[in-house]
Amino acid sequence: MRHLLLILGDQLDRHSFVFDGFDPIQDCVWMAEVSAESTKVWTHKARIVVFLSAMRHFAESLRAEGIRVDYRKLEDFENAGSFVAELASAIKRLKPQGLILVEPGEWQVREDFRLIAEALAMPLEIREDRHFLASQADFEKHAKGRKQLRMEFFYREMRVKHQVLMDDGKPVGGEWNFDNENRKSFAKQGPPLHAAPRRFLPDTITRAVIDLVEQRFASHPGQLADFDWPLTSQEAQLALEDFIENRLSDFGDYQDAMWTREPWLFHSRLSVVMNLKLLNPRVVIAAAEKAYRTGRAPLAAVEGFIRQILGWREYVRSIYWRFMPDYINLNSLDAQQALPGFYWTGETDMNCLREAIGQTLRYGHAHHIQRLMVTGLFSLLLGVKPRAVHEWYLAVYVDAVEWVELPNTLGMSQHCDGGIMASKPYIASGKYIQRMSNYCSGCRFDPAKSTGPDACPFTTLYWDFLMRHETRLKKNQRMSMQVRNVSRLTVTEKAAISEQAESIRHSLA
Ligand SMILES: Cc1cc2nc3c(=O)[nH]c(=O)nc-3n(C[C@H](O)[C@H](O)[C@H](O)COP(=O)(O)OP(=O)(O)OC[C@H]3O[C@@H](n4cnc5c(N)ncnc54)[C@H](O)[C@@H]3O)c2cc1C
Numbered sequence: 001m002r003h004l005l006l007i008l009g010d011q012l013d014r015h016s017f018v019f020d021g022f023d024p025i026q027d028c029v030w031m032a033e034v035s036a037e038s039t040k041v042w043t044h045k046a047r048i049v050v051f052l053s054a055m056r057h058f059a060e061s062l063r064a065e066g067i068r069v070d071y072r073k074l075e076d077f078e079n080a081g082s083f084v085a086e087l088a089s090a091i092k093r094l095k096p097q098g099l100i101l102v103e104p105g106e107w108q109v110r111e112d113f114r115l116i117a118e119a120l121a122m123p124l125e126i127r128e129d130r131h132f133l134a135s136q137a138d139f140e141k142h143a144k145g146r147k148q149l150r151m152e153f154f155y156r157e158m159r160v161k162h163q164v165l166m167d168d169g170k171p172v173g174g175e176w177n178f179d180n181e182n183r184k185s186f187a188k189q190g191p192p193l194h195a196a197p198r199r200f201l202p203d204t205i206t207r208a209v210i211d212l213v214e215q216r217f218a219s220h221p222g223q224l225a226d227f228d229w230p231l232t233s234q235e236a237q238l239a240l241e242d243f244i245e246n247r248l249s250d251f252g253d254y255q256d257a258m259w260t261r262e263p264w265l266f267h268s269r270l271s272v273v274m275n276l277k278l279l280n281p282r283v284v285i286a287a288a289e290k291a292y293r294t295g296r297a298p299l300a301a302v303e304g305f306i307r308q309i310l311g312w313r314e315y316v317r318s319i320y321w322r323f324m325p326d327y328i329n330l331n332s333l334d335a336q337q338a339l340p341g342f343y344w345t346g347e348t349d350m351n352c353l354r355e356a357i358g359q360t361l362r363y364g365h366a367h368h369i370q371r372l373m374v375t376g377l378f379s380l381l382l383g384v385k386p387r388a389v390h391e392w393y394l395a396v397y398v399d400a401v402e403w404v405e406l407p408n409t410l411g412m413s414q415h416c417d418g419g420i421m422a423s424k425p426y427i428a429s430g431k432y433i434q435r436m437s438n439y440c441s442g443c444r445f446d447p448a449k450s451t452g453p454d455a456c457p458f459t460t461l462y463w464d465f466l467m468r469h470e471t472r473l474k475k476n477q478r479m480s481m482q483v484r485n486v487s488r489l490t491v492t493e494k495a496a497i498s499e500q501a502e503s504i505r506h507s508l509a
C-alpha cells in the first residue's frame with residue numbers, strides 16, 4: 001500500500017485536499033469510530049449520533065465509488081477505543097508507506113497523530129483544510145502589525161478577497177455592516193408565521209447508530225426522540241435550499257430574538273453540516289448572495305447571514321490556531337466557581353435557562369443568542385471556571401468542534417482571554433433577556449430587581465460582576481457607561497447585592 005488517507009469524523013468532504021493524487025489501486029482510506037471521542041467530555045447522545053452516522057454514510061458513499069475504506073466501527077470486537085491505538089493497529093495490518101491527513105479541528109488531535117507517526121517512524125503529510133476561505137497564512141498576514149484582532153476588519157478583507165457582496169470595489173448598499181437593523185425582538189404575539197425547517201428523519205444507518213448510542217452511552221446527557229439532522233452532502237444541500245427559500249429573508253431582523261418553544265426561528269441549522277464538511281461555506285455564501293441579487297431576500301438579512309460565515313466562522317478558527325495550545329488554559333478573570341448541576345438537567349426556576357438548556361438537551365442545539373446571552377452570560381456572571389464551561393459547550397451541541405467552540409466560549413462568551421476576541425465582556429442584566437424574548441413573563445423572578453426574594457439572578461449577578469471587576473473594567477472605555485452606573489448605587493445597595501450574589505453562588509456550588 002502506498003498511502004493511508006486518514007479521515008476524521010469532521011472531515012467528510014469528497015473534495016478535500018486529502019484526495020488529491022489519490023490512486024484507488026495503491027491507496028486506502030482509514031476511518032475509525034473510537035469511544036474516547038465520545039467520553040473525553042460527557043457528550044450529548046445526539047452529538048455522538050451525528051458524528052457516527054455521518055461517518056458511516058460517508059464511508060458508504062466512498063465504497064460505492066470503488067474506494068477501499070478501512071473502517072473501524074465502535075461495536076467491533078477489536079476496537080481499541082482511541083485514535084492512537086487504532087491507527088497503530090491499522091498501520092501494522094496495512095503496512096502503508098505513508099500517511100496523509102488534513103489539518104484536524106483540534107490541536108491535541110493533530111499532536112496525537114504527529115506523535116504516533118513519529119513513534120512508528122511513518123511519514124505523515126499534514127495538508128491544509130481548503131474547506132475554509134482563510135488559511136492560517138492569510139490570517140497571519142492580516143494580523144501583522146495590528147494591536148487588536150477585531151472580526152470586523154478581517155471580515156472586510158475577506159469580502160474584498162473573495163468578492164462577496166461587492167460592486168465595483170465597494171460594498172453593496174454602501175455599507176459593510178447592517179447590524180443595527182438586525183436586533184429586533186418579537187411583538188407580544190410572538191414570531192411571524194414561518195415554515196418549520198425541513199426534517200431529515202433517521203434512515204436504517206442512523207437508526208442502527210441511535211440504538212448503539214442508547215445502549216453504549218445510556219448515561220450520557222440528551223435525548224434522541226426528535227433526531228432529524230441532515231447527515232449527507234445531499235441532505236445538507238436540501239437543508240440549505242430550505243433555509244434560503246423559507247427563513248433567510250427574516251434572518252436579519254430576528255437573529256438575536258428568542259421565544260419559548262421556538263428552537264429554530266429563522267436560523268439556518270447549517271453549522272452541523274458545515275462543520276462536518278458536508279457543505280462548503282462558499283456554496284452557502286453564494287446561495288445567500290444570489291437570493292439578494294435575485295430579489296428574494298433583503299440586503300440586511302443576507303449581509304448579516306454572510307457575516308456569520310465569511311466573518312465570524314473564519315475569524316474564530318484563525319484565533320484558535322493562532323493562540324493554541326495556551327488559549328485553552330486562559331482564565332484572565334480568575335473565575336473559580338463550579339458549573340451548576342442544572343446545566344446537565346435544565347432543572348432550574350430561571351425560565352430562560354430552563355428553556356435554553358431544555359432545548360439543548362432535546363435537540364443538541366441552541367441558537368447563538370441563547371448560547372451567548374443566556375447560558376454563557378449566566379456562567380460568566382456567576383464566575384464559573386472557563387474550562388468547565390468549555391467542556392459543557394463542547395459536549396452538548398451537535399455542531400461542537402473545538403476550533404469553533406473554544407474561542408466562542410472562552411473569548412466571546414466568558415471573556416477570559418484577556419480581550420483577544422472581544423473588546424469588552426458581553427454582559428447584561430435580566431432586562432436584556434426580557435427585551436429579546438418572552439422568557440421573563442413565565443418566570444417567578446423579576447428582571448428589574450437585583451435584591452429580594454424575587455430578584456432575577458441575572459440582574460443581581462450583573463451588578464455584582466461590575467463591582468467585582470470594577471478596577472479592570474474602568475480601564476475599558478467601552479465599559480465606561482456600565483461602570484459609571486455602579487457609582488450611582490448606595491453603599492447599602494451594594495452590600496445587599498454582594499450578599500445576594502454570594503448566596504446564589506453558595507447555593508449553586
Ligand atoms: C458560547 C458559544 C459556543 C458556540 N459553540 C459553537 C460550536 O461549537 N460550533 C459552532 O458551529 N458554532 C458555535 N457557536 C456559534 C453559533 O452559536 C452557532 O454557529 C449557531 O448557533 C449555529 O446555528 P445555525 O447553523 O442555525 O446558525 P445561524 O444563526 O443560521 O448562522 C449561520 C452560520 O454562521 C456561522 N456562525 C454564526 N455565528 C458564529 C460564531 N460566533 N462563530 C462561528 N460561526 C458562527 C455558523 O456556521 C452558522 O451555521 C457558539 C457560540 C457561542 C456564543
Ligand code: SF4
Nearest residue numbers: 350352430440443456
Ligand atoms: S426573570 Fe431573570 S431568570 Fe427569569 S427568565 Fe427573565 S432573565 Fe431569566
